Amino acid sequence: MLTPESIEEVQEAVLSQERIRIAGGGTKSALSRDASLSTAKLSGILEYEPSEYTFTALAGTPLAVIRDELAKNGQFLTFDPPFVEAGATIGGTVAAGLSGPGRFRFGGVRDFFLGVKMVTGDGQAIFGGGKVVKNAAGFDIPKLNVGGLGQWGVIVELTFKVFPAPGEFATILVETSGASDARELTTKLAMAPVELFCLDSNSQSVQVRVGGLAEAIDARCRRVQSLVGDRAVSILRGDDDNRHWSDAREFRWVPEGHSLVKLPISPGEMSNVAETLSAPEATVPHRYSVGGNVVWIAWPDSLGQTEFDRVFASRGQNRLALTGDWEQPSQIDPRGAVFADRLQTVFDPGRKFAG
Amino acid sequence: MSTDAFYTELRRIYSEDRLLTKNAQLVPYESDGLTSFRAKPSGVVLPQTQDEVIRTVKLCHKYEVPFTARGSGTSLSGGSVPVENGLVIALNRLNRILSYEPGQRIAVVEPGVINLKVSQRAAPDGLYYAPDPSSGPVCTIGGNVAFNSGGAHCLKYGMTSNHVLGMKVVLPDGELCTFGGSSLESTGPDLTGMFIGSEGLFGIALEITLRMLPKPERYYTLQAAYDSLEKAGNAVALVVASGMLPGAMEIMDRLSMDAANAQLGDCYPKDAKAVLIVELEGTNEEVEAEKPKLHAVIEESGAHLIDAAKNDAERSRIWTGRKSAFSAVGRLSPDFIVQDGVVPRTKLGEALAEIDRLADKFGMRVANVFHAGDGNLHPLVMFDGREEGALHKAEELAGEIIRLCIRLGGSITGEHGVGLEKRAYFGEMYGEADTDFMQRLRAAVDPLAIANRGKKLPSAEAPALTSRGAHPLEQRGIVSRM
Numbered sequence: 016m017l018t019p020e021s022i023e024e025v026q027e028a029v030l031s032q033e034r035i036r037i038a039g040g041g042t043k044s045a046l047s048r049d050a051s052l053s054t055a056k057l058s059g060i061l062e063y064e065p066s067e068y069t070f071t072a073l074a075g076t077p078l079a080v081i082r083d084e085l086a087k088n089g090q091f092l093t094f095d096p097p098f099v100e101a102g103a104t105i106g107g108t109v110a111a112g113l114s115g116p117g118r119f120r121f122g123g124v125r126d127f128f129l130g131v132k133m134v135t136g137d138g139q140a141i142f143g144g145g146k147v148v149k150n151a152a153g154f155d156i157p158k159l160n161v162g163g164l165g166q167w168g169v170i171v172e173l174t175f176k177v178f179p180a181p182g183e184f185a186t187i188l189v190e191t192s193g194a195s196d197a198r199e200l201t202t203k204l205a206m207a208p209v210e211l212f213c214l215d216s217n218s219q220s221v222q223v224r225v226g227g228l229a230e231a232i233d234a235r236c237r238r239v240q241s242l243v244g245d246r247a248v249s250i251l252r253g254d255d256d257n258r259h260w261s262d263a264r265e266f267r268w269v270p271e272g273h274s275l276v277k278l279p280i281s282p283g284e285m286s287n288v289a290e291t292l293s294a295p296e297a298t299v300p301h302r303y304s305v306g307g308n309v310v311w312i313a314w315p316d317s318l319g320q321t322e323f324d325r326v327f328a329s330r331g332q333n334r335l336a337l338t339g340d341w342e343q344p345s346q347i348d349p350r351g352a353v354f355a356d357r358l359q360t361v362f363d364p365g366r367k368f369a370g
Numbered sequence: 371m372s373t374d375a376f377y378t379e380l381r382r383i384y385s386e387d388r389l390l391t392k393n394a395q396l397v398p399y400e401s402d403g404l405t406s407f408r409a410k411p412s413g414v415v416l417p418q419t420q421d422e423v424i425r426t427v428k429l430c431h432k433y434e435v436p437f438t439a440r441g442s443g444t445s446l447s448g449g450s451v452p453v454e455n456g457l458v459i460a461l462n463r464l465n466r467i468l469s470y471e472p473g474q475r476i477a478v479v480e481p482g483v484i485n486l487k488v489s490q491r492a493a494p495d496g497l498y499y500a501p502d503p504s505s506g507p508v509c510t511i512g513g514n515v516a517f518n519s520g521g522a523h524c525l526k527y528g529m530t531s532n533h534v535l536g537m538k539v540v541l542p543d544g545e546l547c548t549f550g551g552s553s554l555e556s557t558g559p560d561l562t563g564m565f566i567g568s569e570g571l572f573g574i575a576l577e578i579t580l581r582m583l584p585k586p587e588r589y590y591t592l593q594a595a596y597d598s599l600e601k602a603g604n605a606v607a608l609v610v611a612s613g614m615l616p617g618a619m620e621i622m623d624r625l626s627m628d629a630a631n632a633q634l635g636d637c638y639p640k641d642a643k644a645v646l647i648v649e650l651e652g653t654n655e656e657v658e659a660e661k662p663k664l665h666a667v668i669e670e671s672g673a674h675l676i677d678a679a680k681n682d683a684e685r686s687r688i689w690t691g692r693k694s695a696f697s698a699v700g701r702l703s704p705d706f707i708v709q710d711g712v713v714p715r716t717k718l719g720e721a722l723a724e725i726d727r728l729a730d731k732f733g734m735r736v737a738n739v740f741h742a743g744d745g746n747l748h749p750l751v752m753f754d755g756r757e758e759g760a761l762h763k764a765e766e767l768a769g770e771i772i773r774l775c776i777r778l779g780g781s782i783t784g785e786h787g788v789g790l791e792k793r794a795y796f797g798e799m800y801g802e803a804d805t806d807f808m809q810r811l812r813a814a815v816d817p818l819a820i821a822n823r824g825k826k827l828p829s830a831e832a833p834a835l836t837s838r839g840a841h842p843l844e845q846r847g848i849v850s851r852m
Contacts, residue, residue, distance in 0.1 A: 064714070064716065066607060066610055066611065066715065066716050067714050067715055067716060068610075068715075089613050112556065112557065112558075112560070114555070118554075121526075121527075122528060122532055123554065123555065125532075125560050125563055126528055126532045135807075139803065139807070140803075141803065141804050141807045142800065142801075142804050143804070145712075145780075145781045146714075146779060147712045147713070147714055147744075147745055147779070147780050147781055148525065148715075148744045148745065149520065149524055149525075149529070149712050149741075149744040149745065149746050149781070149784040149785065150712060150781040150783070150784065151517065151518045151520070151529070151567055151781070151783045151784060151785050151786065151787050151788075152781050152782050152783050152787075152788055152792075152796065152799055152800075153796075153799075153800060153804075153808060154564060154567070154568060154808055154811055155518075155531065155563050155564055155566065155567055156564075157563075158531065158560040158562075158563025158564055159559055159560060159561070159563065159564040160559070160560075161559070161560040161563065162556060162557055162558050162559050162560055163558075163559040163560075164559075166559065167559070178615055179610075179613040179614070179615055180613075182613070202473045205475060205584075206472065206473070206475065206495065206496060206497065206584055207496075207584060208496060208584040208585060208586060208587040208653060209584075209653055210584075210586075210652050210653055210656070227652075227655075227656045227659070228656065228659040228660060228663075230659045231653075231655045231656050231658070231659035234655035235653065235655050235656065238653065238655060277555070277557065279551070279553040279554075279555035279556050279557060280553055281474050281476070281551070281552040281553045282473065282474045282475070283471065283473065283474050305554055305555060306475075306554075308553045308554040308555050309553065309554075309555040333551075333556065333557040333558060334557060335557040345557060345558065346557070347557050347558030348548065348551070348558065350546075350547060350548035350549075351547050351548060351549045351558070351561045352547075353541065353545045353547050354539075354541060354547045354549070354561055354564075354565070354572070354815065355559060355561060357814040357815050358564070358811060358814060358815070360814050361807070361810045361811050361814045
């Protein structure tokens with residue numbers, strides 16, 4: 016495993032290898048297996064100016080380090096990245112294109128990634144984007160890297176936009192009578208002007224997080240309650256609230272012997288997916304997140320990739336397996352390939368990063 | 371291959387009324403919101419279907435004819451100025467909202483749909499489309515996508531690219547691609563994000579899936595007057611330090627207030643050197659709790675007059691003044707150039723002082739209106755185009771301001787795009803190697819360089835600068851420049 020410590024060493028590493036697969040914190044095991052280059056020694060926050068709402072960090076910087084540093088200044092990563100406690104890095108999070116439940120409020124990792132310094136397949140160090148919160152110059156190379164799984168090169172430095180953190184959070188758990196009830200309530204809440212941070216659900220409950228000034232938080236909870244009709248409600252505050260969302264963000268609900276798979280959906284597909292999962296439902300735990308825009312599936316390893324793709328074949332879904340042993344962890348819509356392939360000839364002419 | 375053959379084939383697609391080649395028909399297409407650039411196309415086509423656009427692009431590719439896609443022509447960077455003797459593909463008739471699904475908070479639109487119409491369509495469901503460029507009543511979504519347009523509310527909600535979930539596009543050789551979809555989440559590289567802001571160089575968006583948001587139920591807008599620009603700038607820093615996240619923070623200087631006063635009557639205090647507009651928005655509960663905090667911060671910042679909107683009409687009055695500032699500058703000066711640079715917010719004070727110094731040095735007046743929350747400056751360089759050399763001097767001063775933004779670690783454009791106007795500064799911002807890399811990306815997507823040739827990236831060809839006064843729509847008060 017190569018462990019470069021500087022951008023020059025990344026360039027040397029890229030030039031010396033014929034094929035490169037990059038690993039960050041190794042939390043998405045399906046994506047980082049067979050890695051040949053680790054960003055472990057490219058770690059640290061390089062610039063952080065709280066009053067600019069921006070920071071720049073090296074790719075291997077653990078999210079937990081960034082979270083703690085931002086918290087000292089009352090700021091936070093708005094896109095609520097997963098696997099913080101597990102040791103995920105900022106670079107790996109971008110490459111996998113992952114955002115957590117809290118992305119419902121302000122947007123995902125793509126929406127806050129401003130600038131990137133990276134090394135392309137021919138060893139060239141390039142910079143794309145900017146270091147200020149608003150910039151319309153150049154091609155949006157930062158966004159291209161989101162979800163790219165390292166196919167464009169080695170991300171070395173990243174600049175992000177951050178926001179002030181809410182003073183307090185609270186969670187409203189609403190009991191629902193099955194998948195269609197959960198879907199109906201999710202739609203109602205997503206359309207209401209109540210500015211939710213999280214809007215997750217499974218077939219038993221809809222889980223809603225509000226945040227803001229401490230003095231308004233009770234009123235915010237009552238407001239959400241007023242929208243749920245006569246469904247039973249419980250409220251989580253303080254540590255209980257934190258633990259609930261930490262469990263969601265860290266995927267602690269995924270049982271042993273299961274692989275975690277991300278399936279982006281549109282809210283209208285919630286019931287279809289529920290139906291698809293309902294046959295073997297007892298053994299397929301899943302969780303809808305971001306107002307029904309993604310379903311996270313804990314797929315039994317005993318069933319494997321072939322069975323997953325068979326079950327979901329009719330949906331033609333994009334999917335991304337994050338853990339487990341998958342021959343092809345990523346399956347993406349081929350209808351953008353013509354454009355991507357042309358870009359690839361510039362980023363990675365020798366296809367060192369492909370596959 | 372000959373232009374005649376190209377036009378013969380075009381005539382098989384378009385009837386005479388949708389293929390314009392007569393001189394008088396072409397004039398309206400020679401320029402856009404940045405009137406100092408002008409070029410004459412050989413023709414203009416008005417497609418009504420996506421298929422017509424695709425067939426047209428294929429013909430352009432076959433005959434190697436450069437094309438420029440155009441919406442309402444409100445670009446402030448010359449982004450929709452045609453290529454000399456090229457073809458203009460005017461997309462205004464592709465103006466259908468193809469689907470609107472409130473329950474999924476999405477709308478799928480064609481590129482010629484007017485920005486404001488999307489929010490109007492969604493209003494009955496309490497939803498809206500967040501990006502709000504000042505040209506919203508006339509500009510098109512296709513143009514917004516090409517230039518990643520912004521508006522006054524970018525700090526909190528981002529730019530166009532933060533609100534587009536997916537697209538169907540035609541590449542410069544007629545190949546079709548689909549990116550993203552109707553979900554907020556995706557897998558695979560964010561090709562949607564890469565395409566947006568490419569200023570037409572990667573092709574034409576045919577269908578755009580937009581994300582709709584619930585309209586905030588409450589706004590609280592206040593306007594504070596200061597006896598110096600510096601104090602207004604410091605007030606922004608205090609608001610930021612307070613942990614509040616307003617939807618918008620805008621500053622106008624004395625000269626822009628004078629302009630607005632001349633147009634709208636005396637809506638701004640005569641003794642103030644700067645006004646700051648801060649807008650809170652959100653739920654009733656949250657805004658109610660934030661109000662006293664905001665007032666405390668603004669009082670601490672040394673404002674000598676605080677004017678809070680008590681109702682929608684008063685809010686609208688504050689924003690009308692702000693949004694009219696650009697066109698109102700026309701009352702103070704026969705011509706002006708709007709710049710669009712970004713500096714780190716903490717360097718706003720330094721930037722403004724330096725702009726003052728540059729204005730003195732050039733002996734020209736520069737009014738300042740800016741999105742203070744995200745450090746996006748819009749200096750308005752005033753000049754009289756009838757004076758020999760005045761336009762060039764104004765361009766030179768505007769260029770110095772852009773260089774200042776680069777020096778301070780900012781950007782040459784926050785929301786107007788590079789277009790024709792700022793290509794000369796592109797290399798100064800990105801350096802030779804990165805600029806070359808982006809040229810290569812462009813060449814990989816469009817080897818013939820036919821899609822909006824001459825925009826965004828540095829290149830040798832540039833139409834001559836001429837002074838033509840304000841855009842006709844602006845003269846009629848329909849649009850303002852930002």
